[in-house]
Each structure stands twice: as C-alpha cells, then as structure tokens.
Amino acid sequence: DPSLPRFRLADVRKHDAKSGSPWVTSGDKVYDITDWVAAHPGGDVILQAAGHSIDPYWAIFTIHKAPHVREILETYLIGFVDIADLDNSGQPKIAAGEAIEDPFAGDPTRDKRLVVLTQKPCNAEPAPPQLARDFVTPNELFYVRNHMWVPVVDTAEAEQHLLTVELPDGDVREYTLDELRSRFRHHRVTAVLQCSGNRRSDMTKAVGKTNGLQWGAGAISNAVWEGVLLRDVLADAGLQTTDWQPRRAIEAPPAKESDDGDDLPETDSLHVQLTGMEAYAASIPLPVALDPRGEVLLAFAMNGKPLPRDHGYPLRAVVPGFVAARSVKWLSKIVISDEESTSQWQRRDYKLFGPNEGSAPNWDRYPAIQEMPITSAITGVWVGQKSIRQALKQGHLVNSPISSSPDSSSRAAPGVRDLQAWQADWKKDNQKTASTPVALTGYAYSGGGREIIRVDVSVDGGRTWDQAVLLDQKEKPYDDDESKSKKNIVARGRRDFSWKRWRYEGALLGDTPTSEIVVKAIDSAYNTQPERHDGIYNVRGNLATAWHRVTVDITS
Numbered sequence: 001d002p003s004l005p006r007f008r009l010a011d012v013r014k015h016d017a018k019s020g021s022p023w024v025t026s027g028d029k030v031y032d033i034t035d036w037v038a039a040h041p042g043g044d045v046i047l048q049a050a051g052h053s054i055d056p057y058w059a060i061f062t063i064h065k066a067p068h069v070r071e072i073l074e075t076y077l078i079g080f081v082d083i084a085d086l087d088n089s090g091q092p093k094i095a096a097g098e099a100i101e102d103p104f105a106g107d108p109t110r111d112k113r114l115v116v117l118t119q120k121p122c123n124a125e126p127a128p129p130q131l132a133r134d135f136v137t138p139n140e141l142f143y144v145r146n147h148m149w150v151p152v153v154d155t156a157e158a159e160q161h162l163l164t165v166e167l168p169d170g171d172v173r174e175y176t177l178d179e180l181r182s183r184f185r186h187h188r189v190t191a192v193l194q195c196s197g198n199r200r201s202d203m204t205k206a207v208g209k210t211n212g213l214q215w216g217a218g219a220i221s222n223a224v225w226e227g228v229l230l231r232d233v234l235a236d237a238g239l240q241t242t243d244w245q246p247r248r249a250i251e252a253p254p255a256k257e258s259d260d261g262d263d264l265p266e267t268d269s270l271h272v273q274l275t276g277m278e279a280y281a282a283s284i285p286l287p288v289a290l291d292p293r294g295e296v297l298l299a300f301a302m303n304g305k306p307l308p309r310d311h312g313y314p315l316r317a318v319v320p321g322f323v324a325a326r327s328v329k330w331l332s333k334i335v336i337s338d339e340e341s342t343s344q345w346q347r348r349d350y351k352l353f354g355p356n357e358g359s360a361p362n363w364d365r366y367p368a369i370q371e372m373p374i375t376s377a378i379t380g381v382w383v384g385q386k387s388i389r390q391a392l393k394q395g396h397l398v399n400s401p402i403s404s405s406p407d408s409s410s411r412a413a414p415g416v417r418d419l420q421a422w423q424a425d426w427k428k429d430n431q432k433t434a435s436t437p438v439a440l441t442g443y444a445y446s447g448g449g450r451e452i453i454r455v456d457v458s459v460d461g462g463r464t465w466d467q468a469v470l471l472d473q474k475e476k477p478y479d480d481d482e483s484k485s486k487k488n489i490v491a492r493g494r495r496d497f498s499w500k501r502w503r504y505e506g507a508l509l510g511d512t513p514t515s516e517i518v519v520k521a522i523d524s525a526y527n528t529q530p531e532r533h534d535g536i537y538n539v540r541g542n543l544a545t546a547w548h549r550v551t552v553d554i555t556s
C-alpha cells in the first residue's frame with residue numbers, strides 16, 4: 001500500500017528492543033512487531049533485530065523455515081523506509097559503523113579438537129578416537145548442538161538468573177538460580193546426551209540425501225550432571241494434578257482448599273514446556289518429569305564444574321534417556337500446559353516418518369521423538385602390531401576406570417584385563433593365527449534407562465560374530481566368573497542412562513585385502529539395531545541407528 005507513511009532510518013533505530021515498541025525493516029518495508037512479540041511464544045527472538053533490518057537474521061532464525069512466518073510479518077507492515085535512506089538497489093543505506101552486530105559475536109571459543117560442522121550457530125563433535133576415550137566426556141570435548149547464538153550471562157549475575165514456572169491454573173512462581181541451588185536437594189545423574197541426528201551421515205552414505213547436519217558418530221557424549229530435580233521444583237511451586245500430589249517439599253505451599261481431585265487437571269494429558277533464553281523450546285510429557293524413579297534435572301553443573309556456556313550456562317534441563325533436543329539449555333521458563341511446546345523442535349524437526357513419506361509429510365501424524373532407541377559405534381580401529389602398540393602408548397586402548405569419574409556410584413569393572421595381560425594375550429593369539437591383529441574401541445547406548453548388556457563385533461562384514469569387552473560396568477559384568485551365579489544374571493531393574501564403552505581384540509582374516517568391521521549392541525530389553533539403513537531411512541535423517549560399519553584396508 002503506497003499510501004503508507006515513509007520513515008527515516010534514524011526513527012526506525014529508536015524502536016529498539018528496549019523501546020517498548022520494537023520495529024524491524026525488511027528490504028524497504030517497516031514493521032511494528034510489538035504485538036507479534038507479545039502474541040508469539042518465543043517471538044522475542046525477533047527482538048534481536050529490533051531497530052534494524054531483519055534480513056541478515058532471516059537465514060539463522062529457524063523461524064524462516066515456516067513460510068507462513070513471512071505472511072504473518074506482512075500483517076505488521078506500517079510503512080516504508082524514506083527514499084532518502086535507500087541506496088540505488090532500493091535497500092536501506094547502512095551507515096559506516098552501523099553494520100548489524102554479529103549475533104554470534106558473544107559465542108565462546110571452542111576446543112580445537114572438535115570437528116566443526118557449522119560455526120554460526122556452532123555445531124561440533126569430538127573426533128574419534130577421542131570421542132569415547134573417556135567414560136565421562138571432558139566438558140571441552142562434549143559435542144555442541146546450537147540452533148542459535150549462545151546467550152551471554154554475566155558470571156556476576158548468574159545467581160540471579162531467573163526461572164519462571166507457570167502452573168495449569170495460571171499461578172506463576174519465580175526462582176533465582178541461587179534459590180534453586182540453596183533450597184532444593186542436589187542430585188547427580190550420569191547421563192548421555194545424544195542428538196537425534198547422530199550418525200546421520202551414515203544413513204546418507206548408505207541410502208541417499210538427508211536434510212540436516214551431517215553428523216558422524218560424535219553427536220553423543222556422556223557427563224555427570226548436577227542440579228535439582230524438576231519434580232521437586234514443581235512440587236514446591238504448588239503443582240497439583242489428579243494422580244500426583246506433591247510430596248512434602250521444602251516450604252511446600254499449603255494444599256489448595258478443594259483438592260478432592262475432581263477439578264484437578266489430569267497428569268497424563270499435561271506437558272512440561274521448557275524454554276531457553278534464545279527462544280529454543282521443547283517439551284516432555286508431565287509424567288516423565290514426575291516419575292518417582294525419574295531423574296529429570298534442572299542442572300547447573302557438568303562434571304563437577306559450572307555448566308560451560310555452550311552447554312547451557314547457567315541452567316539447563318537434562319532429561320536422561322531422552323533425545324537431547326528436550327534437554328533445553330539456558331533454561332528460563334517452564335510452563336505446565338495441556339499441549340506440547342508449539343516450537344518446530346517439538347512439532348516438526350524431531351519426528352520419524354516412513355522411508356517413503358517424503359519431505360512434506362503430515363507433521364501431526366506421529367509423536368515427537370522422546371525416549372531414544374539403541375545404537376552403537378566404532379570409534380577406534382588399529383590394524384597391525386605397530387599401530388596397536390602406538391595406540392596402547394597413547395592410552396586409547398586402556399580402560400580408564402570409571403571410578404575416577406565424579407559419580408561414585410560407578411566402579412571400575414572387575415575382570416577387565418590390564419595392559420600387560422592384554423599384551424601377553426596378543427602375543428599368544430598372533431602366534432596362533434598368524435593373521436593381522438586388529439584392536440577396536442567404541443560405545444553403545446540405549447535410551448529410556450535401558451542398560452547395554454552385550455556388544456557384538458564382526459570383522460567379516462557380519463558373517464561371524466564375537467563379543468566385545470564392556471568397559472563400563474555399573475555392577476559386575478555379565479561375563480566374569482563371579483556373575484555366573486544365577487542371582488547376578490537376573491534382570492536388575494536398575495536404570496542406566498550412560499553409555500558403555502567397549503573394546504575388542506581380534507584378528508582379520510587374511511584372505512581379502514579389505515575387511516568390513518561391524519558392531520551392533522543389545523540392551524536390557526533385548527532391543528537391537530537394524531542391520532541396514534534402508535528400512536529406517538527418513539528424509540530428516542533422524543535416528544540413524546543401523547549396524548555401524550567401518551571398512552579397513554589391510555594392504556595399506
């Protein structure tokens with residue numbers, strides 16, 4: 001509408017994020033986004049551009065993926081940039097020194113050993129063999145998966161970081177980090193985080209194009225998280241639902257007057273919406289948070305140190321056994337709602353469609369990925385005496401005892417052979433077979449708290465199999481002498497949210513120049529991985545969990 005007014009850029013600049021009436025430009029158009037920000041959960045991402053052009057952000061705001069967002073923006077059109085402020089191509093003139101600040105300028109520096117998939121936003125994974133070298137991944141090697149920039153939180157102000165909790169009846173409670181830390185019991189959980197895109201590049205190679213970051217096997221790491229239980233905080237905030245009454249929390253508010261259960265919302269139909277400071281959001285079903293055996297944390301520490309900035313400083317959710325997309329970083333808001341988070345990360349990106357369902361599926365057809373399935377990967381391959389000796393020297397093949405981790409519930413596995421015994425075995429084996437020795441390392445993990453009970457390795461493409469040594473046993477390993485007694489073999493019913501690293505020593509059959517090494521794992525529910533990616537192919541490349549294969553060339 002050409003009758004709309006024209007605005008000087010100087011006036012647009014005044015409508016910044018703090019003005020209370022934010023405007024943005026796109027091309028020569030001017031939009032008043034005040035109502036947008038108020039009406040859209042997460043809409044405040046757009047504030048990053050307030051007073052300026054939204055165009056440079058368009059590529060990084062994931063909202064651009066939804067074409068209707070543009071249409072919505074059009075409804076906020078209030079005018080055009082004054083011709084005096086347009087350049088020859090009709091774009092607003094950017095004065096020197098006025099170039100929009102890089103939203104990633106405040107991102108932390110990352111460890112050089114990480115393999116960077118994208119720099120802005122940062123997506124990076126540890127490279128094998130560092131990937132699963134330690135039971136507990138060192139903070140600086142933990143994979144990073146950011147959808148946007150890293151929010152800047154001043155360390156001096158971190159304890160005043162505010163978490164808002166909104167209940168179904170509209171009640172709102174606010175907690176500072178300091179309050180969370182001092183008023184609630186601290187819990188530690190050793191848990192893997194794994195992106196639904198882990199090993200996506202395997203699926204791409206095996207089947208064809210997939211949309212998304214082409215992760216190797218490193219979009220997974222394990223850490224000891226420390227924080228408070230989400231269910232303790234919800235109880236303290238006064239959450240009342242049908243079949244769950246808050247147990248006595250510290251300074252729990254008095255129970256509501258009519259709590260006969262009739263007008264309480266039903267636990268099963270509610271969701272915990274978790275929102276981060278940069279507007280990323282996701283949700284988990286409320287029963288997951290309330291599960292008395294569950295360990296959903298609001299975490300402020302990782303491996304005994306404050307959360308690193310990339311991993312959610314100063315506060316993040318950790319949902320053990322679930323897809324990492326639910327472990328919202330830079331957590332600032334929790335809403336108990338009768339619907340899932342409306343974010344695309346809940347309703348679109350992390351779903352699994354059939355191999356034939358294409359790139360524009362009916363999004364509402366399937367639920368969001370929550371509990372993770374089983375997977376495993378080979379992270380180290382050493383062929384021949386010389387390379388194995390070197391790997392031993394570098395410490396890649398020795399069990400680094402998990403008892404050295406800050407999680408005291410974990411102990412070093414009895415029965416894992418030490419370095420010398422292993423080398424002696426090697427000598428024996430090699431005289432016997434006179435074939436090429438091979439040493440392998442890797443990890444195996446299953447979601448939902450299911451423990452890895454076995455890892456199968458094949459060095460001939462899956463024709464014959466052998467079992468790897470599991471390095472990280474919470475109790476006694478299944479295969480040592482002591483556990484042969486029946487009482488150790490019964491299902492323990494205990495949950496394990498960590499990965500298990502494994503090691504295999506074998507020999508390649510000398511009859512072909514190349515050998516395909518394959519690994520697959522089995523969990524406590526006897527779930528195992530599919531043999532090939534064909535049957536689980538999906539355009540988004542989510543949950544690429546087929547047998548992991550590595551081809552080695554013996555002649556080189």
Ligand code: MTE
Pocket residue numbers: 142143144145146147148193194195196275276277278279280281310311312324325326327328329330331
């Ligand atoms: N939380 C926020 N606020 N922003 C994000 O981009 N990414 C999610 C999840 N939580 C994300 C987030 C995804 S998809 C993954 S896989 C994990 O964080 C990654 O956690 P990490 O970077 O600590 O490994």
Ligand code: MO
Pocket residue numbers: 145194195196197324325
């Ligand atoms: Mo992810």
